[in-house]
Amino acid sequence: MKFKLTLMAGLLLSARLFAQQHAEQDHSKYVAPTDPLVQQKLAKWQDIKFGLLMHWGTYSQWGIVESWSLCPEDEGWCERRGPHAHDWYEYKKAYEGIAKEFNPVKFDPERWAAAARNAGMKYVVFTTKHHDGFAMFDSKYTDYKITNTPFKSNPKSNVTKEVLAAFRNQGFMTGTYFSKPDWNNEYYWWKYFPPKDRNVSYDPKKRPELWNKFKDFTYNQIEELMSDYGSVDILWLDGGWVRPFSTIDPNISWQKTIPYDQDIDMARIAKMARSHQPGLLVVDRTVTGEFENYVTPEQSIPDHHMPIPWESCMTMGDSWSYIPKENFKSTRKLVHTLVDIVAKGGNLLLNIAPGPDGAWHKEAYQRLEEIGKWINVNGTGIYETKPLAPYRQGKWAYTQKGKTTYAFYLANENEKLPATLKPEGLALTANTRITLAGNKKALKVKNGGIELPAKVITEAGVQPAYLFVID
Incomplete structure (x- = not known):
């Protein structure tokens, strides 16, 4: 028989694990x-x-x-x-x-x-x-x-x-x-x-x-x-x-x-x-x-x-x-x-x-x-990059190399790119130059969101994560 935690015991265990994790992450x-x-x-x-x-x-x-x-x-x-x-x-x-x-x-x-x-x-x-x-x-x-x-x-x-x-x-x-x-x-x-x-x-x-x-x-x-x-x-x-x-x-x-x-x-x-x-x-x-x-x-x-x-x-x-x-x-x-x-x-x-x-x-x-x-x-x-605030936010993750920003969109299972994507925590303007990794076509930015043509979506296929390169 498997032991089942009561709600209170579970909360206490979670609190202990949370406290220990933060202690192990404190490397001041x-x-x-x-x-x-x-x-x-x-x-x-x-x-x-x-x-x-x-x-x-x-x-x-x-x-x-x-x-x-x-x-x-x-x-x-x-x-x-x-x-x-x-x-x-x-x-x-x-x-x-x-x-x-x-x-x-x-x-x-x-x-x-x-x-x-x-x-x-x-x-x-x-x-x-x-x-x-x-x-x-x-x-x-x-x-x-x-x-x-x-x-x-x-x-x-x-x-x-x-x-x-x-x-x-x-x-x-x-x-x-x-x-x-x-x-x-x-x-x-x-x-x-x-x-x-x-x-x-x-x-x-x-x-x-x-x-x-x-x-x-x-x-x-x-x-x-x-x-x-x-x-x-x-x-x-x-x-x-x-x-x-x-x-x-x-x-x-x-x-x-x-x-x-x-x-x-x-x-x-x-x-x-x-x-x-x-x-x-x-x-x-x-x-x-x-x-x-x-x-x-x-x-x-x-x-x-x-x-x-x-x-x-x-x-x-x-x-x-x-x-x-x-x-x-x-x-x-x-x-x-x-x-x-x-x-x-x-x-x-x-x-x-x-x-x-x-x-x-x-x-x-x-x-x-x-x-x-x-x-x-x-x-x-990935390689030779530095972290860039806000680092991780929602389904987005960010790195940088020199003056280039990399924005990863972490997709759901079998998720294709939608027609419009708006990076969380990252401000884009209409003048921002942005491409999808593996595709040289420059993408348009409208109202802070990236517009993705049907051809780009098709060529990208289904990936675990999609990388947008922002210069």
């Missing part, structure tokens, strides 16, 4: 980088707007949520299933045993990179290690890794190296997702104490010798990624509960539950990483300060323009990790999401999850192809 304490190389790379990253995130690991073999079923918290995303669900210790043993059967023989990063490029994506962030600690790279600091599976004999077994190389060859900026917590490491979930939740299983202040070993382990793995895998543009760190206690925001519910100071020494890590990768963007997610070069709202879009570097990380379907039957968002929804984010000054990092065989769902390729067709006509209003 954002610290802009001072290193000129980092500034240059950040500016470049802000211009390219659209990236690909991939969650992939042994959890894909079972088609379950990434890592979280290992976490002994009473939350929906942590729910265990299967024959070992009743016993956490047996479950963890079985989960870590997936590595013995993980063999993604259809792994083809060149096909991924080509599809992403054709869709208009320009950067990639790949999960080199999630919270479960399984390394998708050939780390010498753990045996729990992709090169210690049945896939080890494959010439592409070091998948992180292959992914980064394939995307780099297509002109992408490259990023490495790395989880700071590691639930496989004995110095994080120390076996003397069973873990109670996602956090370290002991108090680091009481056992500094253990915590220092974990800090060194983390440093060493990140150094491998920064020195052995070619040029890297972004170090994208997840697991925001691993943070100095002083950085906890009491207005955010999940941060209030962090019991210990888990200072991983980001200054040391960032200095080392940039010694190998000058200008590297460091994204210590949710930990406001000098090591969060841009902020990353998750599965949400801010309700307002944010004047700092930011990126919404969102899923193409419902799940971050592979599930056999995924509910993919429509092309229209994905295009609207991209436009909404760019109009508010952000980037979209869109997640696609490879399966246990190393292949994407066919629908993922279809969505990228359809997005690419739209981008080919309308990308001029």
Whole structure:
């Protein structure tokens, strides 16, 4: 039986979620980088707007949520299933045993990179290690890794190296997702104490010798990624509960539950990483300060323009990790999401999850192809643009580049252009020069509205969003 919220409970929950969302969008304490190389790379990253995130690991073999079923918290995303669900210790043993059967023989990063490029994506962030600690790279600091599976004999077994190389060859900026917590490491979930939740299983202040070993382990793995895998543009760190206690925001519910100071020494890590990768963007997610070069709202879009570097990380379907039957968002929804984010000054990092065989769902390729067709006509209003007030208003979204204004009309499903359109929040005069992207015919403005001839409407066809170029 599903629990039904009463009206009052629902209102209270909505209020809490609203308050938390606004707390997470309040980045008045954002610290802009001072290193000129980092500034240059950040500016470049802000211009390219659209990236690909991939969650992939042994959890894909079972088609379950990434890592979280290992976490002994009473939350929906942590729910265990299967024959070992009743016993956490047996479950963890079985989960870590997936590595013995993980063999993604259809792994083809060149096909991924080509599809992403054709869709208009320009950067990639790949999960080199999630919270479960399984390394998708050939780390010498753990045996729990992709090169210690049945896939080890494959010439592409070091998948992180292959992914980064394939995307780099297509002109992408490259990023490495790395989880700071590691639930496989004995110095994080120390076996003397069973873990109670996602956090370290002991108090680091009481056992500094253990915590220092974990800090060194983390440093060493990140150094491998920064020195052995070619040029890297972004170090994208997840697991925001691993943070100095002083950085906890009491207005955010999940941060209030962090019991210990888990200072991983980001200054040391960032200095080392940039010694190998000058200008590297460091994204210590949710930990406001000098090591969060841009902020990353998750599965949400801010309700307002944010004047700092930011990126919404969102899923193409419902799940971050592979599930056999995924509910993919429509092309229209994905295009609207991209436009909404760019109009508010952000980037979209869109997640696609490879399966246990190393292949994407066919629908993922279809969505990228359809997005690419739209981008080919309308990308001029996306890339290298700046947000323009009123940003988003009604069915309209605005960007600018130099003296050119771009006005996106976000259409309903299967909606053709009407004979007259009046942009909300934007004043037009009869002397305004305006065209529809993909069509050179100048359109007339009458009483502040754009007049669209029947031929222009027919030639435009049905699009998820229509772009008007205003000089």
